[in-house]
Amino acid sequence: MTAGFDSRPRISPLPPMDRARQVTDALATYIDQASLKAGDRLPAERELMAALAVGRSTIREVIRHFQALGVMETRKGSGTYLLKPITSATIHMPLSLETAHLRDGLLQTLEVRRGIEAEAAMVAARKRTPEDLVVIEEKLNEMERVHLAKGTSGPEDLQFHLAIYNATHNPLFRQLLEQMRGAFERFWDEPFDRPDFARRSFPFHRTLFNAIAAQDTEAARRETLKILDVVEEDIKEMSK
Structure with a gap:
């Protein structure tokens, strides 16, 4: 199954904040709400750039993040594919450390x-x-x-x-x-x-x-x- 990017739900442009984190969250939410499955192709870079109003470098940073998580792979000449279904609740493992020195x-x-x-x-x-x-x-x-x-x-x-x-x-x-x-x-x-x-x-x-x-x-x-x-x-x- 290949999901078209013009199908619902749609991804809204982002306010100017932490672009990479916002794109990560937005793309994970889209994958979840669109019920994409392993093997589905994701929207192309240019479609993501237009929909999210961010540059190519941000999109590629986010894709590399998902690749490191083992949930996406990019096939040369073909596109980026989902390896495992994800939601916005399953992709972050934030660490915090407060120290003065x-x-x-x-x-x-x-x-x-x-x-x-x-x-x-x-x-x-x-x-x-x-x-x-x-x-x-x-x-x-x-x-x-x-x-x-x-x-x-x-x-x-x-x-x-x-x-x-x-x-x-x-x-x-x-x-x-x-x-x-x-x-x-x-x-x-x-x-x-x-x-x-x-x-x-x-x-x-x-x-x-x-x-x-x-x-x-x-x-x-x-x-x-x-x-x-x-x-x-x-x-x-x-x-x-």
């Missing part, structure tokens, strides 16, 4: 990340496919290349970890960890303005990959914790 917030977040990231590494070690390994190693090789050239890895480090979360085949790992990282997005771009932040964790990324490749869950957990231990030590040391 960056250092305290980072350390509190790290306490939670330890449990989630260690588990994600173990699940990835169990469930990774040969295709997952190719992607993870590509990201690791790029991270190592940049690290050796510049002494820091920056965004390449994040891409390596995202590839591991994807290898769990459970979208909740990526969603939760991205939300926690997003809370401190500016910090993670240039931690303490120090290019050597967490540099000592660099060798453990390769040993983590080796553990996942060997499907050694305990080793994957251990190497993940080594990385996070270095992050914690540097947060404490560099925030003095």
Whole structure:
């Protein structure tokens, strides 16, 4: 079944506020009210842009969000399709953390990340496919290349970890960890303005990959914790 965008219910233009969040809510409500099912094609980008009075970049940001949730996929030359029915009540898992000091917030977040990231590494070690390994190693090789050239890895480090979360085949790992990282997005771009932040964790990324490749869950957990231990030590040391 393919739903036409001119059929009811209609989506109304949005007031100028948080566009991405509003588009997310509006599209989820439309999917629910129109009773779209798995396999149905969504309205094209241009139709969404016109109906919601937003730009292409906002629409694409929202589609990427839904893709990360595992409820949509975009097929080249064909469009975006619904993989799972959703409602506005099932797509958000907001996190809140009130703290007066960056250092305290980072350390509190790290306490939670330890449990989630260690588990994600173990699940990835169990469930990774040969295709997952190719992607993870590509990201690791790029991270190592940049690290050796510049002494820091920056965004390449994040891409390596995202590839591991994807290898769990459970979208909740990526969603939760991205939300926690997003809370401190500016910090993670240039931690303490120090290019050597967490540099000592660099060798453990390769040993983590080796553990996942060997499907050694305990080793994957251990190497993940080594990385996070270095992050914690540097947060404490560099925030003095």
